[in-house]
Amino acid sequence: MTNILTRRTLLKGAGAAGLTALAAPAIIRPAFAQSNELNIWSYSGFVTDAFRQRFEEETGIRLNIRPVSDQGEQFNLMAAEGSNFSADIVCVAGHRFYQFVDAGFLEAIDMDKMTAWDRIESEYSNANWVSRNGRQWGVPLVVVSTGLLYDSSQFEEPTSWDIMFDPANAGRTTYQIQDFFQIVMNYLGYDGSAVSYVGTPEKAQEAVNATRDFLIEHKSQVRRYYEAPNEIQQMFVNGDVTLGQAGSGPAAQLIIDGFPAGYTIPEEGGLAYAYGFNITRNAANMDNAYAFLNALLSSPENGAEIVRSTGYSSVIAGTEELLTTEEREALALDSDERSRLSWVDVETAPFIFDLIDTAAEEIRAA
Incomplete structure (x- = not known):
């Protein structure tokens, strides 16, 4: 839930395009991470504490989250890593993802492994911003x-x-x-x-x-x-x-x-524009990445939590029905x-x- 704002309190949880860091991010391990981990670069609020706890308890996969504050910074960090990316999943803006695709930083989405793709509103699952050169390169998350x-x-x-x-x-x-x-x-x-x-x-x-x-x-x-x-x-x-x-x-x-x-x-x-999650080229924890993406998309409850933590509209079908009247109006x-x-x-x-x-x-x- 969001906090009541006063002149004396700092805001928690912000949107994308220069979002604030998670309060206590886990340290990202290198690309040879163990198979029970997943390394994610994410804007604040896209992976909520509630989802993280559920996912880790149900799968045994630990989520190591590094905060993203800027698309350019993220691009430069990946470029500096060469092909040995420390992240398995990165968060790329829809209008900037072509840079990451053309630089060879991302893995095309294997649609056979995306069992929850039909949980994305069709308006966004078919949007041209998630495809390039005839392939899907990202999983949309918020608009x-x-x-x-x-x-x-x-x-x-x-x-x-x-x-x-x-x-x-x-x-x-x-x-x-x-x-x-x-x-x-x-x-x-x-x-x-x-x-x-x-x-x-x-x-x-x-x-x-x-x-x-x-x-x-x-x-x-x-x-x-x-x-x-x-x-x-x-x-x-x-x-x-x-x-x-x-x-x-x-x-x-x-x-x-x-x-x-x-x-x-x-x-x-x-x-x-939109933001989503993308799998890095030759991600060390590829199977865990698909398990995470399918779990995230599988329930409108996850979408509602993302809305409340970021203020952005979720692309997960059924999310709107779980929002309050005040939230929908905002x-x-x-x-x-x-x-x-x-x-x-x-x-x-x-x-x-x-x-x-x-x-x-x-x-x-x-």
Whole structure:
């Protein structure tokens, strides 16, 4: 269960895309781990304490969990390990997994061993982000949106991202640069997905440069750029900010915990993507990895626990029926808001994210 937030308490359990570490992570053993262990790199809340206890008691397999805080950091750590990966399972974002696949870090999913695949909602089990080159490379787990988080005691529901750049709100806004960048591209009339720029990289560069310059011009609006979701949550709780670009998980947790917050997808749109678990190439504990994945997907109870620990929507069928009315309302977006979400395109992500990452560093340095 989540904790009641006050100005004096630290938040526990955050969402993905820069999530906080587990409180007491087990030490990851090297790739020659014994067969009764499984080494997992995971965002906080994806493997709940309750599931971990059940799984270990029922299977005798010990879960060694190392916290993930950033996709780039995880990629670099795996690259440094060469082909002798210390993790059997890693947690990769749907819009970034192509990097791990193309680098040879992941094992294609053996669908004959995925006995619980039918427990995934079909909308997500058939999504293109879990496949590449005609094969499945990941097991989807949660769905994330990126929108506008606001202090509902200070504002009525905003309809436009204009509010983030209004001088009246200077020093009261925050965002994660890379996550906000594509939204601002769309806000300025460019194609944040970069799909229309395929084959014309110079146009993509022009759009990125213009967006970079706009964000630098409005840099004085920002109280502080954040990285981990617990940072934005704490800034709202402390009263440091009243507006921010945020993931749906941190926003839902604030709402469920009683903070006067609202979350919406403004008229210029927001982003959607997913996170899942992936098996590493030549994983030392391959059989244990499939036992874990099938157990995790097998029950909507596991999905409900993940929702409560992360604030994100679970892809496990039947999860919604186990949530309270308050939890469902905190996670819900109306049909108009959902229609304004754009899924991050997997195939165009390779070149647009490289450009955005460079622009983000230039914004920080400006």
